[in-house]
Amino acid sequence: MxxxxxxxxxxxxxxxxxxxxxxxxxxxxxxxxxxxxxxxNKKENENKVAEELTTLILQEEKNLTGGNITKIQELLNKLPVEEKRVEMTYRKDELIKSLKAKNLTQELENSINSGNNIEKIESIFSLMNKYEQISKLKRNCSLEKIENSLISIHKDNFEELLNNGKYSLESIDDNIEKYEELKKNIEMLQKNIRFVINISLKDVIVDEIKALNDKKNSIDSKLMELLNCDEESLELAVKSQLLINTINSGNSSEEIDNAIIENNYIDYINLGQKRRKKALEMFIEKKNKNYISITDVKRDLNFIVSVLKKESTTTDTIKL
Structure with missing residues (x-):
C-alpha cells in the first residue's frame, strides 16, 4: 500500500x-x-476518556466501593496519552490498595469482635499479620482501637498459648513439622513489621518473634542431633529429609518433581520438562523400597539422568 x-x-x-x-x-x-x-477527532476523544476516568476515580476516592475499578481499567486501556495513563494507573493502583486495606480492616475487626475465639497461638499470628498488611497498604490510617485490642489479646493469651504448645518432640518428622511451622510464623511476622507505626504494638510483635525464635532454637538443636548435621547445613538437611518423605509416602509425580527441584538437583532440572517427566517415571518405577538416606536418592536420580543424557546424544538429529 x-x-x-x-x-x-x-x-x-x-x-x-x-x-x-x-x-x-x-x-x-x-x-x-x-x-x-x-x-x-483524536484529541477530543482522548480528553473525553481522561475526563470520564477522572470522574470515576474521584467517585471511588470519595466513597470506596470497588464498583468502578473494572470500568476504570477499561478506560485506561483506551487512553493513548502516556503521561496521563501513568498518572491514572497510579491512582487506580492506590485505589486497589485502599480497597484491600478496607477489606482487611473489616476482616480484622470481625475477628477481634467475634468473642473469645483465640484458642490457638496461630490465631494471634493471623491477626498480627493482617494488621501488618494493613499498615503496609495504608501508612497513615488510624487503627488505634484495633491496635489496643491486639495488645490486649497478646497480654491475655500469647504466653499461655505458647507454653501450652508441644516443643519437646522425639521423632524426626514431628520435629521437622514443628521446625517448618515456627519458621513460617517467624517469617510472617517479620515480613511487614517495618511498616508498623505504633511503637507499643511493634514491641509486642518483636517480643513474639523473639519467643518463637527461642522455641525454634530448641527444635533446631534436636534436629541437628537427629539428622547428624551442623547449624549451617540444617536447612539443607531438612529439605533432603522432606524429599525422602515425599518419595516414600507415594505422593503424586508433581509433588515429587517439585521436591526434587526445590532440592536444587541441577542435572535433573536441566533435562527440561519433557525429559524430566520421563526421568520421574523411570525413578518412580525403579524405586522398590523406602529410601533411608539422601545418598541413595541421589544415586538413583544421577543414574537415570545419565541414561537420558546418553539417549539424547545418540538419538537426537540436528539439522543445519
Missing part, C-alpha cells in the same frame, strides 16, 4: 483497505431518530 493510502484512526494504522472502528471509542451522541454521531 502506498503511504498516501494509509488511513490512521487514533493511534492505529490500518495495513489493508479495510477500516475497522470500535464505535464505543468514538460515539458522541445518539439523536432521537436513532442516528449515531461519531467524533473522529
Amino acid at each position: 502506498l503511504e498516501e493510502e494509509v488511513i490512521t484512526i487514533g493511534n492505529v494504522v490500518q495495513n489493508d483497505a479495510t477500516v475497522t472502528v470500535n464505535i464505543e471509542d468514538f460515539q458522541d451522541t445518539t439523536s432521537e431518530d436513532g442516528v449515531v454521531t461519531i467524533n473522529f
Whole structure:
C-alpha cells in the first residue's frame, strides 16, 4: 500500500483497505431518530476518556466501593496519552490498595469482635499479620482501637498459648513439622513489621518473634542431633529429609518433581520438562523400597539422568 493510502484512526494504522472502528471509542451522541454521531477527532476523544476516568476515580476516592475499578481499567486501556495513563494507573493502583486495606480492616475487626475465639497461638499470628498488611497498604490510617485490642489479646493469651504448645518432640518428622511451622510464623511476622507505626504494638510483635525464635532454637538443636548435621547445613538437611518423605509416602509425580527441584538437583532440572517427566517415571518405577538416606536418592536420580543424557546424544538429529 502506498503511504498516501494509509488511513490512521487514533493511534492505529490500518495495513489493508479495510477500516475497522470500535464505535464505543468514538460515539458522541445518539439523536432521537436513532442516528449515531461519531467524533473522529483524536484529541477530543482522548480528553473525553481522561475526563470520564477522572470522574470515576474521584467517585471511588470519595466513597470506596470497588464498583468502578473494572470500568476504570477499561478506560485506561483506551487512553493513548502516556503521561496521563501513568498518572491514572497510579491512582487506580492506590485505589486497589485502599480497597484491600478496607477489606482487611473489616476482616480484622470481625475477628477481634467475634468473642473469645483465640484458642490457638496461630490465631494471634493471623491477626498480627493482617494488621501488618494493613499498615503496609495504608501508612497513615488510624487503627488505634484495633491496635489496643491486639495488645490486649497478646497480654491475655500469647504466653499461655505458647507454653501450652508441644516443643519437646522425639521423632524426626514431628520435629521437622514443628521446625517448618515456627519458621513460617517467624517469617510472617517479620515480613511487614517495618511498616508498623505504633511503637507499643511493634514491641509486642518483636517480643513474639523473639519467643518463637527461642522455641525454634530448641527444635533446631534436636534436629541437628537427629539428622547428624551442623547449624549451617540444617536447612539443607531438612529439605533432603522432606524429599525422602515425599518419595516414600507415594505422593503424586508433581509433588515429587517439585521436591526434587526445590532440592536444587541441577542435572535433573536441566533435562527440561519433557525429559524430566520421563526421568520421574523411570525413578518412580525403579524405586522398590523406602529410601533411608539422601545418598541413595541421589544415586538413583544421577543414574537415570545419565541414561537420558546418553539417549539424547545418540538419538537426537540436528539439522543445519
